[in-house]
Amino acid sequence: MNTTNDYCDVLVIGSGMAGMAATFFALTRGLKTIQIGQSCPLQFYSGFFDVMAVHPVKDTTTWENPWDAIVQVCKDIPQHPYAFLTKDQILQAFSAWFEFLEQLNFPYHYIQNQNIAAITPIGSQKLTHAVPKTTWKGISSMMNHQKALLVDIDGLKGFSARQIKETLQNVWPDIETARITFPGTTGEVYANHMANALESSDIQKKLIASIMPRVHRVQCIGFPAILGMHHHQKVCENLEKLLGKPVFEIPTLPPSMPGIRLRNALTHGLSQKGGKLYQKAIDFIEPDGKYGFIAHTSNQKIFAKNIVLASGRFMGKGLIAQRTAIKEPLFDLPVYQPEHRGEWHHKHFFNQEGHGIHQAGICVDQSFRPINPDGKIIYDCLYAAGTILAHNDWMRHKCGAGVAVASAFGSVKHVAV
Amino acid sequence: MKTQVLIIGAGATGTGIARDLALRGLQCLVVDKKDVNSGASGGNHGLLHSGARYVGSDFEAARECADEGQIIKKIAPHCVESTGGLFIAVEGDDENYIADFQSSCQKCGIISQPVDLHDAREMEPNLSKHLIAAYAVPDAAVDPFMLSLDNVAHAQQLGSSYLRFSEVSGFDIHNKKIECVHINNTRSGETFDIHPDWVINAAGAWAGRITQLADIPVGVLFSKGTLLVTQKRLSQRVINRLRQASDADILVPGGSVSIIGTTSVRISDPDDIWPTVKEVDSIVEEGAQMLPVLEKTRYIRAYCGVRPLISQPGAADDRNVSRGFALMDHEEHGVQNMTTITGGKLTTYRLMAEKTANLVCDRMGVSVPCKTHTTPLPSTTDGRWTEPGLTPQEWMQHSRSQDVMLCECEMIPKSAIDYIISNMRSKYGTVDLPGIGLRSRVGKGPCQGTYCSERIASYMVDRGDINGEEAVNQLKGFLQERWRGQRPLLWDIPMIQSELQEAIHCGFLNLDGCLQMKKSMEVRS
Ligand SMILES: Cc1cc2nc3c(=O)[nH]c(=O)nc-3n(C[C@H](O)[C@H](O)[C@H](O)COP(=O)(O)OP(=O)(O)OC[C@H]3O[C@@H](n4cnc5c(N)ncnc54)[C@H](O)[C@@H]3O)c2cc1C
Numbered sequence: 056m057n058t059t060n061d062y063c064d065v066l067v068i069g070s071g072m073a074g075m076a077a078t079f080f081a082l083t084r085g086l087k088t089i090q091i092g093q094s095c096p097l098q099f100y101s102g103f104f105d106v107m108a109v110h111p112v113k114d115t116t117t118w119e120n121p122w123d124a125i126v127q128v129c130k131d132i133p134q135h136p137y138a139f140l141t142k143d144q145i146l147q148a149f150s151a152w153f154e155f156l157e158q159l160n161f162p163y164h165y166i167q168n169q170n171i172a173a174i175t176p177i178g179s180q181k182l183t184h185a186v187p188k189t190t191w192k193g194i195s196s197m198m199n200h201q202k203a204l205l206v207d208i209d210g211l212k213g214f215s216a217r218q219i220k221e222t223l224q225n226v227w228p229d230i231e232t233a234r235i236t237f238p239g240t241t242g243e244v245y246a247n248h249m250a251n252a253l254e255s256s257d258i259q260k261k262l263i264a265s266i267m268p269r270v271h272r273v274q275c276i277g278f279p280a281i282l283g284m285h286h287h288q289k290v291c292e293n294l295e296k297l298l299g300k301p302v303f304e305i306p307t308l309p310p311s312m313p314g315i316r317l318r319n320a321l322t323h324g325l326s327q328k329g330g331k332l333y334q335k336a337i338d339f340i341e342p343d344g345k346y347g348f349i350a351h352t353s354n355q356k357i358f359a360k361n362i363v364l365a366s367g368r369f370m371g372k373g374l375i376a377q378r379t380a381i382k383e384p385l386f387d388l389p390v391y392q393p394e395h396r397g398e399w400h401h402k403h404f405f406n407q408e409g410h411g412i413h414q415a416g417i418c419v420d421q422s423f424r425p426i427n428p429d430g431k432i433i434y435d436c437l438y439a440a441g442t443i444l445a446h447n448d449w450m451r452h453k454c455g456a457g458v459a460v461a462s463a464f465g466s467v468k469h470v471a472v
Numbered sequence: 473m474k475t476q477v478l479i480i481g482a483g484a485t486g487t488g489i490a491r492d493l494a495l496r497g498l499q500c501l502v503v504d505k506k507d508v509n510s511g512a513s514g515g516n517h518g519l520l521h522s523g524a525r526y527v528g529s530d531f532e533a534a535r536e537c538a539d540e541g542q543i544i545k546k547i548a549p550h551c552v553e554s555t556g557g558l559f560i561a562v563e564g565d566d567e568n569y570i571a572d573f574q575s576s577c578q579k580c581g582i583i584s585q586p587v588d589l590h591d592a593r594e595m596e597p598n599l600s601k602h603l604i605a606a607y608a609v610p611d612a613a614v615d616p617f618m619l620s621l622d623n624v625a626h627a628q629q630l631g632s633s634y635l636r637f638s639e640v641s642g643f644d645i646h647n648k649k650i651e652c653v654h655i656n657n658t659r660s661g662e663t664f665d666i667h668p669d670w671v672i673n674a675a676g677a678w679a680g681r682i683t684q685l686a687d688i689p690v691g692v693l694f695s696k697g698t699l700l701v702t703q704k705r706l707s708q709r710v711i712n713r714l715r716q717a718s719d720a721d722i723l724v725p726g727g728s729v730s731i732i733g734t735t736s737v738r739i740s741d742p743d744d745i746w747p748t749v750k751e752v753d754s755i756v757e758e759g760a761q762m763l764p765v766l767e768k769t770r771y772i773r774a775y776c777g778v779r780p781l782i783s784q785p786g787a788a789d790d791r792n793v794s795r796g797f798a799l800m801d802h803e804e805h806g807v808q809n810m811t812t813i814t815g816g817k818l819t820t821y822r823l824m825a826e827k828t829a830n831l832v833c834d835r836m837g838v839s840v841p842c843k844t845h846t847t848p849l850p851s852t853t854d855g856r857w858t859e860p861g862l863t864p865q866e867w868m869q870h871s872r873s874q875d876v877m878l879c880e881c882e883m884i885p886k887s888a889i890d891y892i893i894s895n896m897r898s899k900y901g902t903v904d905l906p907g908i909g910l911r912s913r914v915g916k917g918p919c920q921g922t923y924c925s926e927r928i929a930s931y932m933v934d935r936g937d938i939n940g941e942e943a944v945n946q947l948k949g950f951l952q953e954r955w956r957g958q959r960p961l962l963w964d965i966p967m968i969q970s971e972l973q974e975a976i977h978c979g980f981l982n983l984d985g986c987l988q989m990k991k992s993m994e995v996r997s
């Protein structure tokens with residue numbers, strides 16, 4: 056096979072939230088940027104943009120103000136990725152990011168200095184900071200105790216309007232439920248198929264025909280996240296016109312439409328901005344005296360002056376768990392980790408303190424360059440961002456997307472060309 | 473509530489006794505503090521022993537296994553996969569043990585055939601290259617869940633009953649007789665009484681705790697054994713290490729998986745058992761000496777069970793003592809209508825049930841003989857969904873396009889869940905997610921319940937079986953039970969799987985946190 060050569064200022068490894076954000080910040084700086092990601096992790100993403108909501112995790116203390124939470128986290132965990140940035144820098148990163156998403160027709164809603172309680176597909180609530188606009192409409196209806204009609208769909212697994220209603224009954228008493236059949240389907244149905252089909256106005260009309268008689272009794276109508284694929288905003292507008300009421304979405308179990316839409320929008324938007332995005336694996340990387348690094352894929356050699364490693368954890372394959380130790384496969388970076396496997400996971404899955412393994416990861420300095428245990432920078436032009444970073448249990452602190460975007464910003468800021 | 477015979481414990485032994493007595497015309501009530509096979513009967517290797525394993529240590533146990541194995545194969549063929557077995561030794565194993573093996577088998581009536589080493593590796597390509605001896609024996613694999621569920625179902629057909637979540641918490645004893653048994657419903661917390669003519673204590677490792685309630689001291693020690701389930705089936709036959717019983721020397725195939733084990737660790741509380749990382753590592757390393765593939769293969773679950781050891785001073789290794797069973801008539805202890813049966817093996821459950829039933833019938837003046845060695849065990853629908861691969865077959869045959877696949881790993885459609893739920897409902901009045909797990913392959917595939925648990929919980933709310941809050945609690949309980957078996961195996965792909973599971977259940981659904989925000993939270997805006 057022919058190999059081609061590519062040259063760039065920044066090679067971003069990873070197409071998850073951190074990789075996307077790093078690509079965006081690098082392009083914004085006018086740097087020649089290539090992004091390589093093997094999988095599409097964003098399709099698992101709910102759309103909830105967590106910043107920081109729980110700390111200390113062991114007491115499940117929740118915070119109404121994410122910034123207050125961050126201040127406390129940085130005090131208690133000085134190696135937490137947020138601790139390498141100022142509040143202004145984090146704010147700057149988020150506002151640039153949300154502005155970009157707005158441009159991509161993917162508007163987010165948030166309340167300054169406040170976490171909001173988002174609704175999950177099992178009717179539980181989760182504190183997050185920002186959500187897509189159509190998700191927000193449901194949350195605000197809940198906050199205002201509006202009467203809502205919540206629709207679910209024959210053959211869509213893991214999404215029961217009745218379950219959401221029952222679980223939420225104390226905080227949102229006025230929900231009615233309706234079960235409908237998606238036009239032209241029998242048996243099992245999938246969110247992405249329905250989202251695509253709903254781009255047709257004919258299907259939109261058919262979809263709502265059966266609920267029309269009940270619409271006058273309520274103030275808003277909720278659906279599982281199936282309202283459109285590429286023209287989500289437009290589909291929502293049409294439905295609102297037809298129904299005469301606001302519509303909202305609740306994300307389904309992954310893969311979930313808000314994440315799929317975000318991936319599509321970002322892939323498109325970043326290419327438009329001049330980024331080169333490839334979906335493939337980097338097989339190995341060699342440091343190079345002249346260029347910084349040479350990264351090899353099956354048919355490409357990429358000469359990169361800098362690399363931002365946003366390769367994720369175990370799901371992303373940025374970290375590999377062997378039976379005896381955790382490794383970083385591309386650079387063989389030192390991985391901060393519990394002493395042995397017995398300490399990786401607690402006996403109780405829902406253990407309040409979380410699991411030891413989630414403290415593991417790559418340690419970086421203030422400039423997001425990986426360091427060895429003595430604190431020495433390993434490569435001058437290597438940076439790391441996202442969930443691969445140590446001391447960052449995003450699942451328990453509820454800070455996944457926020458840390459991804461903030462650390463991507465932090466890494467790219469220090470890139471020198 | 474009145475019953476002729478109250479049986480405590482719904483493991484292989486208790487359910488086997490219920491069927492035995494029911495076939496003799498007695499009316500029994502089986503109670504279990506959890507559910508069918510929640511003790512050792514659900515935490516064992518599933519090996520229908522040929523007996524060859526015991527020829528070096530316990531001739532009687534070996535002979536019992538040899539006879540009973542034959543009987544079970546005949547009366548319950550649907551629960552047995554007649555895989556056959558190999559005993560193999562590798563370089564470094566004790567030559568004397570190997571030399572005596574065949575003649576020891578012969579003495580116990582077990583047919584063992586030497587197998588050419590080259591042939592052995594052809595029969596089982598995963599065997600080590602360092603084989604030095606191989607013998608074929610009539611080992612088999614047995615599905616303990618199907619066995620116990622079918623035993624209960626048959627007893628129920630014959631007029632007996634079964635109550636789950638019913639823990640025996642005390643006895644009222646008058647004139648040397650148990651008049652009343654106090655039961656605590658472990659789900660609802662309610663208590664009620666049962667007035668039995670006779671009480672059979674078949675509580676396995678907990679047998680000593682039951683006798684204690686009647687002030688009868690029976691010393692029971694606890695030995696935990698851990699087992700690992702591989703994702704793929706690694707051999708056609710049962711593979712035993714040809715040596716004195718030790719860690720990780722049996723590999724039992726079952727359906728589409730294999731199970732390797734076990735360990736033997738003294739513990740102090742049979743209700744607090746966890747497969748540990750240390751045990752897993754030792755099983756993998758020891759097991760790999762027989763089958764090197766065990767170093768590389770993917771494991772999907774670890775689990776453990778507790779062997780009761782009726783205290784025998786001086787025994788060096790827990791594995792080598794009292795694999796035989798203990799049948800105790802408590803008249804000599806001052807209680808006239810109580811019998812305890814504990815120890816033994818799954819393979820000999822029928823014999824244990826027979827001996828117990830004989831004793832009880834004798835004492836109660838019932839002269840009907842045992843029938844279980846000849847009467848086939850009817851295959852009921854209760855146990856059928858526990859067999860790996862069965863649901864897909866059913867589903868394919870009916871090919872219901874309307875049906876929705878709730879569990880993709882094990883291909884379990886909505887209709888199968890409907891069936892299990894209605895069956896549970898008619899038998900017990902209530903349904904619960906862990907109970908569905910026990911009666912099917914739900915949560916047992918590679919995703920270990922990440923998706924299907926949530927889907928089934930929401931489906932159950934939809935059907936009105938449970939409410940939203942119960943769904944959350946049952947989901948958490950179900951995931952924790954699965955976690956117990958996942959935790960020590962999390963490297964390589966299972967680590968990725970578990971991270972996804974936590975991302976969904978904690979990162980996204982917030983099941984680790986408080987699910988409903990305080991009022992102050994909702995109205996601020
Ligand atoms: C189920 C689920 C639910 C979530 N819910 C939320 C939520 O509610 N709120 C929230 O804020 N966040 C949520 N997240 C998102 C989470 O915040 C993000 O996963 C995380 O913040 C960003 O991860 P990352 O970009 O660092 O790594 P990942 O998303 O894991 O991306 C790693 C990338 O690196 C690539 N890669 C690794 N090695 C190589 C290689 N050798 N060659 C090429 N490419 C490579 C991978 O292919 C992948 O594209 C959720 C995620 C999941 C999975």
Ligand SMILES: Cc1cc2nc3c(=O)[nH]c(=O)nc-3n(C[C@H](O)[C@H](O)[C@H](O)COP(=O)(O)OP(=O)(O)OC[C@H]3O[C@@H](n4cnc5c(N)ncnc54)[C@H](O)[C@@H]3O)c2cc1C
Binds near residue numbers: 506
């Ligand atoms: C690791 C291991 C591997 C094994 N492998 C094999 C094998 O391959 N082949 C083989 O033949 N044998 C094997 N055995 C042995 C076999 O599993 C047991 O002998 C058999 O299952 C015992 O069944 P049981 O019904 O007597 O006890 P159990 O199955 O332990 O049943 C006791 C029941 O009593 C209930 N109970 C306890 N207290 C109370 C109470 N207060 N009120 C109500 N109910 C109560 C429990 O919930 C439990 O369900 C193995 C054992 C272990 C531990």
